[in-house]
Amino acid sequence: MPLAVFLVVAAVAVASALGLVLKRNPIHGALFLIVNLGSIAVMYLTLHAQFLAWAQVIIYAGAIMILFVFAIMVLIPGKEETGPDPLRPVRLIAIPFGALLLVELVLMLVSRRAAPVAAVPAPGGVEAIGRLLFTDYLFPFELTSVLLLAAMIGVLALAKSRKAG
Amino acid sequence: MTATLADVGIALGRVAFVMLFVLNLGGLMTWVERKQSAIMQDRIGANRASIFGFRIMGLLHPLADAIKMLTKEEFYPARADRVLFSLAPFVSVFFALVAFASIPFGDTLRVAGREVPLQALTFNVGILYVFAMLSLGVYGVMMAGWSSANNYALLGGQRAAALMITAEVAIGASIVGVVMVYGSLNMMDIVRAQGPLLGGWLPKWGIVTQPLAFVLFLTAGIAATKRIPFDMPEGESEIIGYFVEYSGMKFGLFVMADFLETVVISGMTVSLFLGGWQxxxxxxxxxxxxxxxxxxxPGLAVSLLQVGAFVLKVVVMIWFLMLIRWTLPRFRYDQAMRLGWLGLFPLSIANIVLTGAALLLWGAR
Structure with a gap:
């Protein structure tokens, strides 16, 4: 049963990722990305990580992607991105990097076969994540909050300066 | 894990109850909308649909609507994105329908050695689940606005996106206070924690312990349903909005989604602030x-009373939301944005700080 769920979800995830890359219409691409994020959330669910799953949906699909789609709708209403690609050389760089990732994936699969992953602890995870965040990972956690604060102040400064000028 | 036939039956029953409850309430709301607005405006309201002369106070109108909408022509605008155009109403309705699943409608039932939680999905973090489903619903509206190839529809879709982000931030921030007081993200635990009495007589409902959060949540919740006073995505009197190109049942599904979202917001408000099934x-x-x-x-009577109380509370909340909707004043787009970002959001953050300070001072849990 879990294997069947995994196979279906994995197929959806890969298909939507392909859709994101191959579709030229930016709105379609964004919608495929949302499907992809949702299928990753289902994978978290099958691993009993409910908090991670719904946090993933709320933050990525529910907040960040809404902003993305909003921006796309404002900037390119209905226009398909057709014609020659102005950034074609940049795309070629992606080929060696992609190959590198593929090699890494194969190496990982080969090395992982010997050592199985430890069993997942009790379901839920809010308590476990909270405890980890405020003990072992307190420093990176606080650093991240400073980073976010800096980004917020930066946005405010940019918005203010444009209004003045 | 061995699932017997009885387990499967119980699971199906739980899902069926929630499904039928939400769907029927949504359907009935079209009737309530007509009749309540009629009463408020000193009219009689829809009462003409009849079967063999029986009118039952216009209760047949939802049925007549359904038949009419299903038999109408399906219209596609010339330059529409057909796939997204067809998909949009279903996305809207789907997320509005499933959102109710982790709202408990009764205490855990103990029958014949079994424990049956009276909610469709027993998520450990159920409150986040409802919140996630509510936030995804807006994609249906945005897809509709974009795929219609109509500037007014696009405007409606953009307004819906902006409104949803605004409402969602306020909803999320106002829920935090409730979670802090009751110490859980599990809807069942939150409702159960509202049972004890304060000072021996006052139920410890969310509205008592978190009055500010109640007002903020309800305001943001009404905004999330996209109905008057926050109907800018639709704007009947100005842009008609995201569903301007829709006809037949697809249009009907959008209207239905708004009703279903009202049911979900009512259920959330009842569970978080009005004691749920308590x-x-x-x-x-x-x-x-x-x-x-x-x-x-006897135990079964208590359970039945609790389920009845939950249903009654939800219906009263729906009545209240209808009352607000049919008093008709509405916000302009910029006013709603200002209210959301400069009113609801800072107040929600202040509520979190206040709640934290109060919990630290009194240590009450």
Whole structure:
């Protein structure tokens, strides 16, 4: 049963990722990305990580992607991105990097076969994540909050300066 | 894990109850909308649909609507994105329908050695689930606005996106106070924690412990349903909005989604702030009143009373939301944005700080 769920979800995830890359219409691409994020959330669910799953949906699909789609709708209403690609050389760089990732994936699969992953602890995870965040990972956690604060102040400064000028 | 036939039956029953409850309430709301607005405006309201002369106070109108909408022509605008155009209403309705699943409608039922939680999905973090489903619903509206190839529809879709982000931030921030007080993200635990009495007589409902959060949540919740006073995505009198190109049942599904979202917001408000299935002074063995009187009740009767209380509370909340909708004043787009970002959001953050300080001072849990 879990294997069947995994196979279906994995197929959806890969298909939507392909859709994101191959579709030229930016709105379609964004919608495929949302499907992809949702299928990753289902994978978290099958691993009993409910908090991670719904946090993933709320933050990525529910907040960040809404902003993305909003921006796309404002900037390119209905226009398909057709014609020659102005950034074609940049795309070629992606080929060696992609190959590198593929090699890494194969190496990982080969090395992982010997050592199985430890069993997942009790379901839920809010308590476990909270405890980890405020003990072992307190420093990176606080650093991240400073980073976010800096980004917020930066946005405010940019918005203010444009209004003045 | 061995699932017997009885387990499967119970699971199906739980899902079916929630499904039918939400769907029927949504359908009935079209009737309530007509009749309540009629009463408020001193009219009679829809009462003409009849079967063999029986009108039952216009209750047949939802049925007549459904038949009419299903038999209308399906219209596609010339330059529409057909796939997204067809998909949009279903996305809207789907997320509005499933959002109710982790809202508990009764205490855990103990029958014949089994424990049956009276909610469709028993998520450990159920509150986040409802929140996630509510936030995804807006994609249906945005897809509709974009795929219609109509500037007014696009405008409606953009307004919906902006409104949803605004409402969602306020909803999320106002829920945090409730979660802090009751110490759980599990909807069932939150409702159960609202059972004890404060000072021996006052139920510890969310509206008592978190009055500010109640007002903020309700305001943001109304905004999330996209109905008047926050109907800018639709804007009947100005842009008509995201569903301007839709006809037949697809249009009907959008209207339905708004109704279903109203049901979900009502269910959330009841569960978080109005004690959910709790009845004051009703304990597992029966009523225990603060003045000493007791009324013993069998377990099943208590459960039935609790489910009844939940349904009644949700219906009253829906009535209240209808009342607000049909008083008709509405916000302009910029006013709603200002209210959301400069009113609701800072107040929600202040509420979190206040709640934290209060919990630290009194240590009450």
């Amino acid at each position: 009845i004051p002074y009703l304990e597992p063995a029966g009523f225990v009143f603060p003045w000493g009187a007791t009324v013993a009740l």
